[in-house]
Amino acid sequence: MAKRIFITGTDTEIGKTKVASLVLSTFPFQAVNHGWKPIAAGCERAGDGPWVNDDALILQGASNSKFDYRLVNPIALKAAIAPHIAAQRESVELSVHVLQQHYDALPERIDHLVIEGAGGWLLPLNNTETLADWVVANKLPVLLVVGMRLGCLNHALLTWSDMQARGVDCVGWVANSPQAKQMSEYDANLAYLKQALPMPLLAEIPFFNCPEQEHQWLQQHAQFGEQLLQATSAVKG
Numbered sequence: 001m002a003k004r005i006f007i008t009g010t011d012t013e014i015g016k017t018k019v020a021s022l023v024l025s026t027f028p029f030q031a032v033n034h035g036w037k038p039i040a041a042g043c044e045r046a047g048d049g050p051w052v053n054d055d056a057l058i059l060q061g062a063s064n065s066k067f068d069y070r071l072v073n074p075i076a077l078k079a080a081i082a083p084h085i086a087a088q089r090e091s092v093e094l095s096v097h098v099l100q101q102h103y104d105a106l107p108e109r110i111d112h113l114v115i116e117g118a119g120g121w122l123l124p125l126n127n128t129e130t131l132a133d134w135v136v137a138n139k140l141p142v143l144l145v146v147g148m149r150l151g152c153l154n155h156a157l158l159t160w161s162d163m164q165a166r167g168v169d170c171v172g173w174v175a176n177s178p179q180a181k182q183m184s185e186y187d188a189n190l191a192y193l194k195q196a197l198p199m200p201l202l203a204e205i206p207f208f209n210c211p212e213q214e215h216q217w218l219q220q221h222a223q224f225g226e227q228l229l230q231a232t233s234a235v236k237g
Helices: 016-025 055-063 083-089 095-106 132-138 152-166 188-198 209-221 224-232
Strands: 005-009 031-034 038-040 075-077 110-117 144-147 170-174 203-206
Touching: 005 016, 005 031, 016 031, 016 055, 016 110, 016 144, 016 170, 016 203, 016 209, 031 055, 031 152, 038 083, 055 110, 075 083, 075 095, 095 132, 110 132, 144 152, 152 170, 152 188, 170 188, 170 224, 188 203, 203 224
Parallel strands: 005 110, 005 144, 031 110, 038 075, 144 170, 170 203
Antiparallel strands: none
16 A cells, blocks of 8 residues: 555645655655645646646656646646635535545555645535545545744644544644745744644755755755655554
8 A cells, every 4th residue: 555645734825735745856766656636726727738736737747656637636626716615616526525536546556645635724625524524534644734924823733633633643744934034933933833733843844945945955855755754654544
């Protein structure tokens, strides 16, 4: 069975795709590594081609599986709004059952599967189900991305509180800076989260102003993916 990790965040636009691509880039290259973003809202179309999402394309580029786009992002919604609202407008069924069908259809030859959520932890799929329900049903280990900006303490604690209540294996968290200007009192906020969250801090990721900065970070943190694999090794799905 493929090693699986679900990447969620404290909010939307806080760096889930960035973290997922860094994880994929530091996994063992000889393995089949695949990034999967099952739900994406805000897709565009070039000519007669498929509807595609920028975040999903980043995951596809960071994967060495080289699968077709539809195996990266099976549910591609046009409007850049809450996915359950976009799905209603586009007459697309969005549910735990539908998500499970796409999950079960993934190729068996994947060694490492990195699943990126949409929005925050409790993203609605419909009026009664959330994306968290699907994660719990599949007993997926979770990596939490904390967007280091004003409000992150409350968002991180609320997210962890719900995970804990559901019995989720959150194997670690990442402190990501989603904006060029570092948040005020970054070190103090980081110190609070390190003592408040029981899972280990696996990485601090700065804002990358250019590809060269990202490349340098990857060189300095080449073991990031391996650390995550080790953290998930004890989790039984």
